[in-house]
Amino acid sequence: MTSDSIHGMWSSRLMFILAASGSAVGLGNIWRFPYVAGENGGGAFVIIYLICIFLIGIPIMVSEIVIGRFARKSPINAMATAASKSNASRKWQLVGWMGVVAGFMILSFYAVIAGWVLSYVFQLGSGVFVGISGESAEQIFKGFVGNVWEVLAWFTIFLAITVVISARGVSAGLEVAVKYLMPILFFLLVVLVIYAAVTSGHFLEGVNFLFSFNFEKLTWNSVLEAMGQAFFTLSLGMGAIMAYGAYMPKDASVIGTATMIALMDTGVALMSGLVIFPLVFANSLESSAGPGLMFITLPLAFGQMVGGQIFGCVFFVLVAFAAVTSAISLIEPAIAWLIEKLKTSRRVAALIVGVCVWLLGLGSVFSTNIWSDLFIFDEMTFLDSMDYVTNNIILPLGGIFIAIFAGWVLSSMILDSEMTLDGWFYPVWKFLARFIAPAAVAIVFFMALLQV
Numbered sequence: 001m002t003s004d005s006i007h008g009m010w011s012s013r014l015m016f017i018l019a020a021s022g023s024a025v026g027l028g029n030i031w032r033f034p035y036v037a038g039e040n041g042g043g044a045f046v047i048i049y050l051i052c053i054f055l056i057g058i059p060i061m062v063s064e065i066v067i068g069r070f071a072r073k074s075p076i077n078a079m080a081t082a083a084s085k086s087n088a089s090r091k092w093q094l095v096g097w098m099g100v101v102a103g104f105m106i107l108s109f110y111a112v113i114a115g116w117v118l119s120y121v122f123q124l125g126s127g128v129f130v131g132i133s134g135e136s137a138e139q140i141f142k143g144f145v146g147n148v149w150e151v152l153a154w155f156t157i158f159l160a161i162t163v164v165i166s167a168r169g170v171s172a173g174l175e176v177a178v179k180y181l182m183p184i185l186f187f188l189l190v191v192l193v194i195y196a197a198v199t200s201g202h203f204l205e206g207v208n209f210l211f212s213f214n215f216e217k218l219t220w221n222s223v224l225e226a227m228g229q230a231f232f233t234l235s236l237g238m239g240a241i242m243a244y245g246a247y248m249p250k251d252a253s254v255i256g257t258a259t260m261i262a263l264m265d266t267g268v269a270l271m272s273g274l275v276i277f278p279l280v281f282a283n284s285l286e287s288s289a290g291p292g293l294m295f296i297t298l299p300l301a302f303g304q305m306v307g308g309q310i311f312g313c314v315f316f317v318l319v320a321f322a323a324v325t326s327a328i329s330l331i332e333p334a335i336a337w338l339i340e341k342l343k344t345s346r347r348v349a350a351l352i353v354g355v356c357v358w359l360l361g362l363g364s365v366f367s368t369n370i371w372s373d374l375f376i377f378d379e380m381t382f383l384d385s386m387d388y389v390t391n392n393i394i395l396p397l398g399g400i401f402i403a404i405f406a407g408w409v410l411s412s413m414i415l416d417s418e419m420t421l422d423g424w425f426y427p428v429w430k431f432l433a434r435f436i437a438p439a440a441v442a443i444v445f446f447m448a449l450l451q452v
C-alpha cells in the first residue's frame, strides 16, 4: 500500500498543499462567501463559519486525506479498499458514489458561473462599467445572462479548459496549473486588498461588517448556510480532497497540512470580503445583494473608482484562476474512477466526464434565460437548486459518513501508520472526528429542519 498511485503523484508536500488549496480556494471564497455573509448579516455568520471550519472542516479534511493516501485510488475504490482492509462492508463505497454525483452536480453549475466570470474579464476590461449607474450595471448583467448562446459559449469554454488540464494528467496538467496559477492568485489578491484599503476610504467599515458579532439576525437556517459554506469552501464531503490525498507523499503530517490548507482558504475568503465590502460601502451599495454582488454591485463599484477598469479586470482574472484550480478537483474523483474501471486512458475518461457535466450544466445555463421561470424548490431555479442541495445537504451528509468512517470504522493499524507524524494532534483529531464533527452536523441539520 505504500507504492505510488497509478494516476501519478504530487512531486512534493508543497505541491499537494498548492493543489489542495487550489481546490479549496474558488468561487466559494470570492463569489459565494461575501454574498452569503452579506445576506446573513455579516459578523455573526462569519464566526459560525469559522467555528465550522475548525471543529468540523479540518477533522473531515484530515479524514479524507488519510483514506485517500492509504488506498491511493479514486474515492469510490479508496472507500471500498479502506473498508475491506478494516474488515468492514464494501458498501462504504456508496459514500464515494455520492461524492461523484455531488461533483457532477457542483461542477455543472460551477462552470456556468465561472463562464460568467470569463465574460466579465472582458467586459470589465473593455470599460463598459466605467461611470455607469446601478441600473445600467444590472441591465448589463441581466442582458448577458439572459442571452442563452453567450452563456452557453462561455460555459463550454470554461469546461473545455478544465477537461484539457485534467486530461494532461496529475503532473503535466493539475500540478503545472496550480504551480503557476496559485502564486499569481495570492499576489493579485494582496494587490486588490491594498487597492481597496487605499482608494475606497471605507476599509474599516468593511472590517467592521465582517467582524462585528451581532447575533440577532442569526437563525438555524443561517447556521446551516454557514456550515454548508464551510464544506463547500474546503471542498469537503465529496471526495475531491480524498482524490488529491491519494497522490500525496507519505512524508508529510496530515493534520499540519490540512490545517495549513484550511487557514489559507479562510484567509482568502476573508481577504475577498475585505476587497468587496469596502468597495460596496464606498459606493453606498447594498451588502445583501445576493449572488449579484460580484456581478452587479462590484463592477459598479469598480466603475466609480480610480483605476477601476484595470483593477476590475484583474479581479475577474483572479476569480477565473481560482475557479479553474477548483474545477479540476471537482472532476478528479470521477475521472480517476473511470480510469480504474474502464482501464481507459485519462484523455478518454476526461472527455466522457466532460460531456456528462456539459449536458447536466445545460440546466444551469438555461436558468437565467429560457428556464428562468422554472423553479425546482420554492423560488429556486435549476442552478440555485443544484447549489442549495449540494452545499446544504449532500456535502454535509457525505462529511458525516466520512468522519464516522475514519473515526470509527477504519482500522487503528491503518490510522496509526498514516498519523505517525502528527503527535498529540492525533488523539485530538480522533475525538473531533468521532464525536464533535458528526454530532455538530447532525444537530444543525435537525434544527434547521425543525425550523422550516
Ligand code: PHE
Pocket (backbone or CB within 6 Å): 023, 024, 025, 026, 027, 028, 029, 106, 231, 232, 233, 234, 235, 236, 238, 240, 326, 327, 329, 330
Ligand atoms: N472549494 C471550491 C470553492 O470554494 C469548490 C469545490 C467544492 C471544489 C467541492 C471541490 C469540491 O470554490
